[in-house]
Amino acid sequence: MTAIAGKIISGSFGSITVRQKQGANIEIGQLLTAQTKQGKVLMQVFDLLYGSQLSQQNLEMISGMKLESNNDLEIMEAETRNYTLAFLKPLLLINGKDAKVCKNLPEFFSDVTEIESSDTEFLEEPPNPLLLGKLRSGSKTTGADIFIDGQKAFSHHILIAAQTGRGKSNLMSCIIASALQNDYAGFLILDAHDEYYGRSRHGLKDVSEKTAYYTPNNPPPGTRTLTINITKIKPSHFNGVVQWSEPQKEALYAYYRKYGSKWIDAALTEDDGELKNLFSESTISVIRRRLTQILNLETANNTVSGKGIFDTQAGSTTISDIADDIENAKAVIIDTSSLSSQVELLVGSAIASEIFARYQNHKTTGRIDRKPTASIILEEAPRVLGRDALEQGQNIFSKIAREGRKFKVGIVAITQLPSLIPREILANMATKIILGIEMAPERKAIIESAAQDLSQDDRAIASLDTGEAIVTSTFTKFAVPIKAQLFETMAGNKKTAGYTQSFPGLKS
Template sequence: MGVGQVIGSTTLRNFRFVIKEGEEAKVKRDEFVTVEEAVTGKKVLGVVKDIIISNELLPDEFGRDLRLADIILKEGEYPVPTVKVLGIESEDGLEMPRHGIKPGSIVDLASDELLDRILEQEEGRSAHVGSLSTRDTVRINVNVNEMVSRHCAVLAMTGAGKSYTVGVLVEELMKKKGAVIVFDLHGEFLQMEFDDADVRVYNTEGANTIMVDVTSLHAGDFMNLMPDLTTTQRDLLDEVLGLADRFYDKYDLNTLHKILEVIYDIKKGEKKSEDAEMFPTNVLKSVTKKVGVSTVGALMRRMRRLERMGVFSLNGTPLTEVVKSNQLSIINLSDADERVSQIIVAAICRGVFNGRRRHMKSENGGGIGTPTLIVLEEAHNFAPRSIEGEYSPSRTIIRKIAREGRKFGVGLCIVSQRPNKLDQDVLSQCNTQVIMKIVNPSDQEYIRQSVETVTEDIVRDLPSLSRGEAIIVGSAIKLPVPVKIRERKTRVSGEDVDIVGEWNNAG
């Protein structure tokens, strides 16, 4: 006889039902149910979005339907779930019903088999991320091609389990022999190991340092690294970079310093060095007459300061080493200054995008031959909302990848606990969203406005999610579902510290 019967007025989009006595424990929010369409008798799938408790003083409409209902009810109070209609199973997934649902119709729990069929993904091309929050027996898989090529976002407040969830996604991609780069700001992925996949960790100091090709940097990158430059110093830097681009195929910070030394010697009236012979006399005169000795000296000192950071070089770390099939490359930024982190992210993202574009457009290969997913932790720091007058070195290339990466096999996974600080263009291009607990109203509203697949119903559910639960919505899954993220197989970092426990142990 099912778990209940439809009561009240129904529409093609929602209906209500009263729960049969003794079945109350089976019906909860986010549970999937079925009911027959009035004319065709086809099963209509719906999901419980709310449950109200009504009493004997029901509206006439309720009272009439309850008298018709073939259910024995307890005197007093009646639980009445509200169901959102999802559709009727078809060859193409779900299609909305064309006929109504009659009051008095029997409501059943949707079978696991039905849910498995509707949520089914192509075997071998899907990633197992967890199970339905309401049923451990229904596995949730996402389409890997959709998740990577059309980008994804993992959004949650601090402590809700973002990095843990990203770890699950990475585990699944490594099973597919994926090429994944993770920009790790807090060292939360450093302990990941796989039996049948490689892991390479790049640091910003010490062993295995990630090196950035200076030739790949833009003028704005230098400005970001040296924010206190005066206007004349900035103008001089533009001139020096112009000379380097014009007269050198490749250059590093030492090359830029030598150009400044040439200008400095001319301003001081000293004998020209051999380096000065690289440049036509009229070009040097044009540059030197615009600046004073103190300006040149100040820029030279700042250039040496950049050299001492130890992450800038002539050729940089070859990206063909960073991007490899069946390899997770972790860029450990936990010891890096925020400005340096932005430059590293910008340079690597540019290199990967341009390398993939060269490979796709070249008839004889070259560039980077492997499709790549770039995981960006704390993405609001690297693709922030535009503020007039503010320069973000990495935002431009991240926007470009978000818009065009699909054509060249470069995917983004945007991870953030501050969605309302993310660039709206980038967020809106993420076609799959893994949204965990979010209680900040401005974050909720920003997500709703930025992502067309996120409805008010979904936003309303976000504050009530438990740790480790998410709502997955978008092109990588057949319909929005609440998911309990599965346990990780690899070691986990970044867990909350048991403060009281450590205090007690110290005693």
């Protein structure tokens, strides 16, 4: 028999008051149900309060006597007189596999019970399933898997709001691993902490062969050196990454127009009289100095060479290879841990521009339906999507955030400061995965832009433990509390095929 957790005693539609049964131990965020004639109402606890039949004055008196006189005074029928009041909001009206918006109040004085497995039958696996975790009721995890349509979710952008140490990398790894089991999405992961590939511990390489890893630091066997040929960099890639004055910007574009893909080389080596007439000497020297410094180049004997990831000899196909992999539904991990934020964003900008241009072309040529969604995973998203960044003009990431959905290109923006992202961009992110956020203004920004009404969930968000999250999405029927899987467990369970290999052509 289902455990009764309490009884509905009063309240309004958005705030149903339940008296907790002694020993039921109702928690913030817990899911409870109440039977109605139409079906079961699924409700969630958003606040808890002490209740007592004794007056406040009497309670204060009794506690004083116990504290100061050290006597063994007990309240008669304490379980009946003192109790907990829980405040619940209705989420859904469920009827077996059917679930719809709840528009009735459960009957007055009806029992509320803890959620049981038959209550989660409506949580079906959608097309292009993306596993987010297990349904959570308070701090307890149920056996029900929570899926959303991954293709839609990724193309309509995802925001992951979390403070450090709340398990966002674990959650992201689990989400990507789930998506890689299918072919509906490819990923560009700008990995600022070099944690997704799993160089020295478990990582995405251990759960899927559909991973490609680019690193500037001693690449492990089978992975690529991160090197990008300077001929692949365009002036537009600097938008939102480097602040140029108007004349400097014009000079960059003038070199690009005149010299095409060789514009950086020309800007650093050519003594171009025509361009010198158009721009002041100081403008040209500033762009020379800054290009040299940002791209870590060296010019000797009028020859440009690269000292970092930007190269003049190698990396001609890197951006194109990455875009190919993403179009083949792979996860491309770029280790940017040793790069400055500026260079990381420049690399991201160059790749994101290529992907966006390709997908725009796929749309025009009618091939977009056959392509997986391209998703760009961006840590500290306000660097390019924040108000300050956008004041400097549009960049490729903000363009994707605004228009990418039409072209199946999405962003997964990870941040602990969602309030820095303008509301219209936040609202464009159809799925928000909220992990623990302690700062009230940040919770407010998320609550105000959520797909479902989270106005009563401030406490629930503040009390989220590591790995616990609330998913609010236009692709879910309610704001779903989840518990993320443990990626380590997932990666550790991977089986390796054991067969004998032959190497024809090998001479003894």
